[in-house]
Amino acid sequence: MKYGQRTFIFTFLFIPVLVYVVFVAVPYLTSMAVAFTKWRGLSMNITFNGFNNFIKLGNDENFWNALSHNGIALIALPIVIIIISLFFAFLFTQGIRGNGFFRVAFFFPQVMSAIIVGVLWSFVYHPTIGMLNGFLGILGVSSMKSFPWLGDPNTVFGAILAVTVWQAVGFYMVLFITGMESIPPHFYEAAKLDGANSIVMFIQITIPMLWESIRTAIVFLALGAMDMYAIVMIMTNGSGGPSRAADVVPRYMVEAAFQNGEWGYATAMAVVLMLIILILSILSLRFTQRETLEF
Amino acid sequence: MLDKKRISRRTFIKSSVLIGGAAALAACAPAAAPTAAPTAAPAATAVPAATMAPAAKLDLPFPVDAAAMDPFKLDVKTPVDGQFFSGGFGDEYIRYAAKIQEMVHPGLKVNVTPLQKVQETLQPRFVGGNPPDVMDNSGAGMFKTVDLVNDGQLLELTELFESPSLDTPGKKFKDTLFPGSQISGCVFSGKQYGVNIAYTVSGIWQSKTLADKMGWKYPETWDDMLAFCEQIKKDGKYAPWTYQGKYPYYMWGIVWQQLLYKAGGNDVVLKIDNLEPNAWSDPAVLRATEAIYALWDKKYIMDGTAGLTHTESQAEWLKNKAVFIPCGTWLENEMKTVTPADFNMVMGGIPGFKDGKGDQKAVMADGGETFVVPAKAKNTKGGMEYLRAILSKSSAKWFAENVSSMMPVAGATEGAKVSDGMKSALAVVASAGNAIINVQVANYYSKINKELEVRTGELLTGKAKPADFLKTMQKIADDVAKDPDTPKQKHVL
Amino acid sequence: MASPAFTQQNRKERSTFTIWKALIYVVLAFWAFMVIFPMLWATISSFKTDQEIFFSPWGLPGALQWDNFARAWTKAKLGIFFFNTILVIIPAIGLTLLLSSMVAYVLARFSFRGKQFVFYLFLTGMMFPIFLALVPLYFVMQFSGLLNTFQGLIIVYVAFSLPFTVFFLTGFFKTLPTELAEAAMMDGASHYRIFFNVMLPLAAPALVSVGIFNFLGQWNQFILPNVLMSNVGLDESQSRYVLSQGLYYLYGQQFYQSDWSGLFAAVTLVTIPTLVVYILFHDRIEAGLTVGALKG
Structure with a gap:
């Protein structure tokens, strides 16, 4: 029996692990080794460079600038998205009609590809024919006429974060609604007898009961905040925004690699980012999960 | 086709x-x-x-x-693997050249693959030692040609340049090309590594219809330009200027670089290109920088410009929202689906300075859309032969007629219908004589290229003043000059 | 959706809070509008000429430009891209689910040496940006002769989908009751039979959910095919592109040819099926994605 079990485990793990190691792990590990080299990325011309790439990173303003934007996203995205989606989830429990329609509509951006989202929102923010300025015009905000949302360093990153919020809110809303449905109704009944209104109940019962979902949301959003590559690339047309005002580390990494031909340096950035992500995930997983990590 | x-x-x-x-x-x-x-x-x-x-x-x-x-003695059994950027010119002209090559060499197969992001797609092939036989290295995702050169990845093309032209009898390939068209992005440290297949003239564009209607005269000096902008602004009907917002390249690459030459002549251009110490504190640099800054400072730039892409800003300009826009001769083709029938776009040179040190008639007329032959390709001969085919007179004529742009090939437009925009650009070139402006620093050094992009954007949105611009650029130039990892190029006239 | 009991409790209060209710609808309608309007605008724009898009961006098309769609479908080869995508995604999803559930089951139900290592091996794979692996991956593919092949792309999709899927399914297998498996064990069933005949059917809801999750991820994936299916020197142009890659190509081309109407037509052609599929299966999709998050 014991022997059969070991063969079973082996046969079940062998192919998946092999595929994973060959096509995922080996390429990543190879790339990480490159972080300690000088490599132009055009031929097999590679020289060892020790920790120089990492030292250079420390002095690179553009890197810190990009990292700071990931940092802003790391704080802003979870807070804003969770508050808005909790709010919507709360509204959905208030017994509204057309519930299904709203739910489908809110969720849909989540299933759209980054390119399509990017194309649509570039036109929303378009200075002259864009919807945003069009509506501001209707509302009589004339000072914002033709304002270049994606062309001004003060607004570009906020505008991109807003798109991220727009895309994610429906998803987390549904996540929270699902969580709310599993809260036993008698909790609310008891509170109601004590004369609590729905807002009080939401704060005193729903949120504590949802804590597990909220923590999950924090982890997911934190990981997302450290990336942001696709949306920044598409909405700034690859530049990282005016004055690099919306730059994020993955995009800067691509610039270093593809435009400056500094592949060793770029992968050093990736390694730093990876370490940060690793630390963040361990911290947040410790903070959120008790089951899945206890092996 | x-x-x-x-x-x-x-x-x-x-x-x-x-x-x-x-x-x-x-x-x-x-x-x-x-x-x-x-x-x-x-x-x-x-x-x-x-x-x-x-x-x-x-x-x-x-x-x-x-x-x-068959100067290169092709082996027709080895197909040619061509990977080409496909942008404003489309990809049919690439296929046309391939057909010519196949016709000249019966039995030869020329594979044509159009691409967008050239580097993203082809880089692994370079690293892997099996690059394509010929490629059009252009567009937003192109390889920096200089990096390829520094890495020994490109074939030196002397053999091609000395070979006979395909269909201009009695002439060498090199003698059929416009003088000065094969330098920009092709020549590094005096050696030829690529061919430019598009002849572009860069200047300032406006609608002739509008200018005629309003009775405007194209300004002769930059001071006239600013005075004229002031008048347009006062009229309040149009914004005087716009540019390709998210891509400030058009402002530094086309306007600022030409102003730089006109203010300081080739002395300053060489100082900048060769990363000389304090090159950026030359008064001519300040003058050129202040000239473009004035457009922002005096509020001549159309509202919202900074938020537009190149095609979007050009579309706004086509709506007569702004009078001037800088661009190269590709503009007509790029915008042909949205150009109103009666718009009639024409190009003028960059107005200079009465007391400038450069030739005030000079123009930026050079080649673009660089085709190269990777040195480690399996069929470099097939690659070179493709270049001979694409820069043949027949191909050039097809290009002129179907893409409404020009190849830098003598006689390319013989009998072909040339658009009004191209005619106006050729007139600017004719009046310039041989005075061709050629600033190379951004072609040599990727970091300076990117930094010019960022800092010009700041300059034109008032986030930086000319003095800040010069200071930052000097620092970047010094960093690049000091950086042992960056191979240095030498610009000689 | 709120639980029935909960809404019933609220029924009495409804009439007294009409203003509050109205406010709720305003807020919800506002957000729904923000989602729908851009898509609606893109769809309307896809029927316009390029000139109309820029000269009267808010107006309705003068005449319906069906040609835009024809151009996107045939000239821009969207039709071929659709077919290729299906050809890749269906086997990729199947294999992803099979291989992942095998790993997940073993990780969730057995203890053995190196288990932690295997788990973290997969877990770390979730954290790295894909393009970091691109250049070495290209060599792996070239070396194994899989470059520019559909099989190659399928394997790569599977490999990159494994981490999350394993992670998710491991959590799920842990929650399944052990009684059934134990009963089957008593009857003398082998581990293999238990897995395929008992556990996999039990895991069906989770498999559907995570399958949908992977479907969306692979449907929208464009970095991998862009490099691994660049179709170099094989045959004419983009005959092996997948949809997202083709869309990326079109998006790029738009920067040089200002064919906005064609781009919007392509966007519409890609969005509409997604929308239809989504409306039909939204319960499953939502459950798939959110349960994935909760379990993960």
Whole structure:
């Protein structure tokens, strides 16, 4: 029996692990080794460079600038998205009609590809024919006429974060609604007898009961905040925004690699980012999960 | 594009070439190069059989000298792998050249793959040592040519340049190309690594219809330009200027660089290009920088410009929202689907300075869309032959007629209909004589390129003043000069 | 959706809070509008000429430009891209689910040496940006002769989908009751039979959910095919592109040819099926994505 079990485990793990190691792990590990080299990325011309790439990173303003934007996203995205989606989830429990329609509509951006989202929102923010300025015009905000949302360093990153919020809110809303449905109704009944209104109940019962979902949301959003590559690339047309005002580390990494031909340096950035992500995930997983990590 | 008939004729040739091929090769082999071949030969059939035999046999759309048939001695069994950026010119002209090459070399297969992000797609192939045989390295995702050169990845093209032209009898390939068109992005430390297949003239564009209606006269100096902008602004009907917002390249690459030359002449250009210490504190640099900054400072730039992409800002300009926009001659083709029929876009040179040190008539007229042959390609000969085909007169003529742009090939527009925009640009070139502006620093150093992009954007949105701009750029130039990892280029006139 | 009991409790209060209710609808309608309007605008724009898009961006098309769609479908080869995508995604999803559930089951139900290592091996794979692996991956593919092949792309999709899927399914297998498996064990069933006949059917809801999750991820994936299916020197142009890659290509081309109407037509052609599929299966999709998050 014991022997059969070991063969079973082996046969079940062998192919998946092999595929994973060959096509995922080996390429990543190879790339990480490159972080300690000088490599132009055009031929097999590679020289060892020790920790120089990492030292250079420390002095690179553009890197810190990009990292700071990931940092802003790391704080802003979870807070804003969770508050808005909790709010919507709360509204959905208030017994509204057309519930299904709203739910489908809110969720849909989540299933759209980054390119399509990017194309649509570039036109929303378009200075002259864009919807945003069009509506501001209707509302009589004339000072914002033709304002270049994606062309001004003060607004570009906020505008991109807003798109991220727009895309994610429906998803987390549904996540929270699902969580709310599993809260036993008698909790609310008891509170109601004590004369609590729905807002009080939401704060005193729903949120504590949802804590597990909220923590999950924090982890997911934190990981997302450290990336942001696709949306920044598409909405700034690859530049990282005016004055690099919306730059994020993955995009800067691509610039270093593809435009400056500094592949060793770029992968050093990736390694730093990876370490940060690793630390963040361990911290947040410790903070959120008790089951899945206890092996 | 080639019509079906011709292609089917090619298939016919394929079968007949087995018989005729030996004779054709025999006809190529003797060194008896035709002297004074009839340049005006109307058709292959009218050409004496002795000199033009292969052409006649192959039923080419043009005559080919026997000596020009196969200078690189191609092996027709090895297909040519061509990877080409496909942008504003589309990809049909690339296929046209491939067809020409296949016709000249029966049995040869020329594979054409159009691409967008050239580097993203092809980089692994370079690293892997199996790059394509020829590529169009252009567009937003292109390789920095200089990086490829520094890494020894590109074939030096002397052999191609010294070879006979495909369909300009009696001339070498290099002698059929416009002087000065094969430098920018092609020549590094004095060696030729690429060919530019598009001839572009860059300047400031406006609608002739609008100018005529309003009775405007194109400004002669930059001071006139600013005064004129002031007048337009006062009228309040149009914004005086716009530019390609998210891509400030057009402002520094086209306007600022030309102003730099006009203010300081080639002395300053060489100082900047060769990263000399304090090059950026030359008064001419400040002058050029202040000139473009004035457009922002005096509120001549259309509202919202900074948030637009190039095609979007050009579309706004086509709506007459702004009077001027800087661009190269590709503008017409790029915008043809949205250009109102009566718009009539024309180009003018960059107005200079009365007391400037450079030639005030000078213009930026150079080649763009650089094609290269990777040194480690399997079929470099096939790659070079492709370049000979694409810069043939026949290909150039097709390009002029179908893409409404120009190849830098002598006689390319003979008999072809040239657009009004191109005509106006050629007039600017004609008045410039041989004074061609050539600033290379951004081609040499990727970091300076990117930094110019960022800092010009700041300058034109008031986030930085000219003094800040110069200071930052000097620092970047110094960093690059000091950086041992960056191979240095030398710009010599 | 709120639980029935909960909404019933609220029923009495409804009439007294009409203003509050109205406010709720305003807020919800506002957000729904923000989602729908851009898509609606893109769809309307896809029927316009390029000139109309820029000269009267808010107006309705003068005449319906069906040609835009024809151009996107045939000239821009969207039709071929659709077919290729299906050809890749269906086997990729199947294999992803099979291989992942095998790993997940073993990780969730057995203890053995190196288990932690295997788990973290997969877990770390979730954290790295894909393009970091691109260049070495290209060599792996070239070396194994999988470059520019559909099989190659399928394997790569599977490999990159494994981490999350394993992670998710491991959590799920842990929650399944052990009784059934134990009963089957008593009857003398082998581990293999238990897995395929008992556990996999039990895991069906989770498999559907995570399958949908992977479907969306692979449907929208464009970095991998862009490099691994660049179709170099194989045949004419983009005959092996997948949809997202083709869309990326079109998006790029738009920068040089200002064919906005064609781009919007392509966007519409891609969005509409997604929308239809989504509306039909939204319960499953939402459950798939959110349960994935909760379990993960």
